[in-house]
Amino acid sequence: MTDTLKDQRPATAGRTDPKIHLALTHDWELRGDGSGDIEQIQFAPLRRLLDIYKTFGARTTFLPDVMQQITFRRFQKRSDDLKRNADLWDEHARDAYAAGHDIQLHLHSQWSDARHEKGKWHLPGAWSLLKHDLDSAKQMIAESKRYLEELLQPIDSHYRCVAFRASALALAPSLHLLSSLADLGIQIDVSMAAGFYLNNETLQLDYRNCEETFLPYYPRLDDARYVSDKREPIACVPLNHFYGSRREVTKQNLALASARVTRRAKASTGPATRPQLDTQTSGVARVYEKLIAPALKRKHFVSDLSRLNYPLMREMLASIRRRARASGLAQIPVVLTNHPKDIRDWDAIERFVGELAEAVDVEFITLSELAEGTKSGEFEVRIASQQSLPSA
């Protein structure tokens, strides 16, 4: 049976709705090549999100790219600007934490050999942590984790960095990454978005055949795409994914295509740097890929609020509810992501968060609470001998 057909499966009648413990997370960072105005794409969107969350009493988790910040600190003597922005970064992270949000670890390994010339970053390091050897990967994780703990423990001595999301979701396969994370005290990973596939010069990932696509599970330590047959020192809580309907996907693609045309028109007349998008693909192939192909079959989405319009957010929530009911479990943790630097539709986010806050079957949870819940048994964590669940 295909994923799409399974989606149509009716909910079991007569059962109370399961409680969905929703972790809204945010990869908080500059662009992958180090570009972008940090006030515009990091600080301002964080403040705006905090305002929205305050209105609705939502507690969420920010996942700052800590390698970026460590690199700013490393270079701060050379430029007042870098020093000021590094201080502001700390301040924003502390403010978010003080407002009841969680701060956990994300890191982009391309910052490892950074250079700063004429006000610009040059990041020659490998984008995927999977391409760094054990020692260099482990050192980056350890250093970044320590940075967060030293930043936040002065305001909360109980703060621990216990959750991790890999850059570009590059977690598996790796002979050492999960063991290193566990050694360093990371209890949950939130990188595994089933169905995700990427194959370009910088990144190659294939999560199309993950064994568990929805519920927390103990991963095989050499390859997180597989469920371990025993309890492990670290658990994976999948990054949610869903399949958008033809109608909404086509509408969203048309909106994106027209936004891209407008951006390009602006780029060709103004001094702004042109985004490095789709330069390899011809116009016709691009139209087929972006507009026609998704209309023929339902399209896979990582549940990333910055990439979704409001109707797709609703479809995502419907898919989560369907799968939660199908699981037969009473308590289901679900992880969503967001990229503040890419948010286009603030009204949609505000409206959606408002609705989540009202929903009786949804409760906001931070990643620290999620980690605690997987340890305490509040949330079931699958091992391989247990029954697999229907996918999205």
Ligand SMILES: [Zn+2]
């Ligand atoms: Zn990132």
